[in-house]
Amino acid sequence: MGLLTFSLHVTLDGCVDHQEGIADDETHAYFTHLMDEDGAMLWGRMSYEMMASYWPLVTRGGIEAPLPGSSALALALDRLNLIDEYKFLVHPRITGHGPTLYQSGLPATRRLELLSAKPLRNGTVAMHYRRER
Numbered sequence: 789m790g791l792l793t794f795s796l797h798v799t800l801d802g803c804v805d806h807q808e809g810i811a812d813d814e815t816h817a818y819f820t821h822l823m824d825e826d827g828a829m830l831w832g833r834m835s836y837e838m839m840a841s842y843w844p845l846v847t848r849g850g851i852e853a854p855l856p857g858s859s860a861l862a863l864a865l866d867r868l869n870l871i872d873e874y875k876f877l878v879h880p881r882i883t884g885h886g887p888t889l890y891q892s893g894l895p896a897t898r899r900l901e902l903l904s905a906k907p908l909r910n911g912t913v914a915m916h917y918r919r920e921r
Contacts, residue, residue: 802888
């Protein structure tokens with residue numbers, strides 16, 4: 789089996805509210821590239837329902853288009869020690885509110901090795917980590 793990689797938008801204070809990130813051509817191109825290089829995607833019920841109502845032709849298989857991931861699903865997979873790599877797009881914002889990715893905690897600390905960090909023109913930083921085993 790291949791690597792399980794978790795990709796997500798997050799603010800500097802850990803907020804994963806999709807409305808708080810910078811949604812421009814550069815961030816869309818970054819995630820489009822990530823989805824193009826992956827073999828398959830998983831997302832949770834809430835993300836699916838949001839996309840299903842927005843892109844009904846996509847969910848019925850009428851056209852192909854990428855769909856975003858789910859922080860709740862990723863947290864459940866992380867609690868089971870199944871995530872191998874993390875790709876975060878860190879936005880230069882402090883929101884002061886949630887939801888935050890790990891607000892309900894993990895059973896143990898995750899030690900990560902930085903594989904790459906790339907600043908984008910809009911101030912976000914694309915960070916790629918591999919989990920140390």
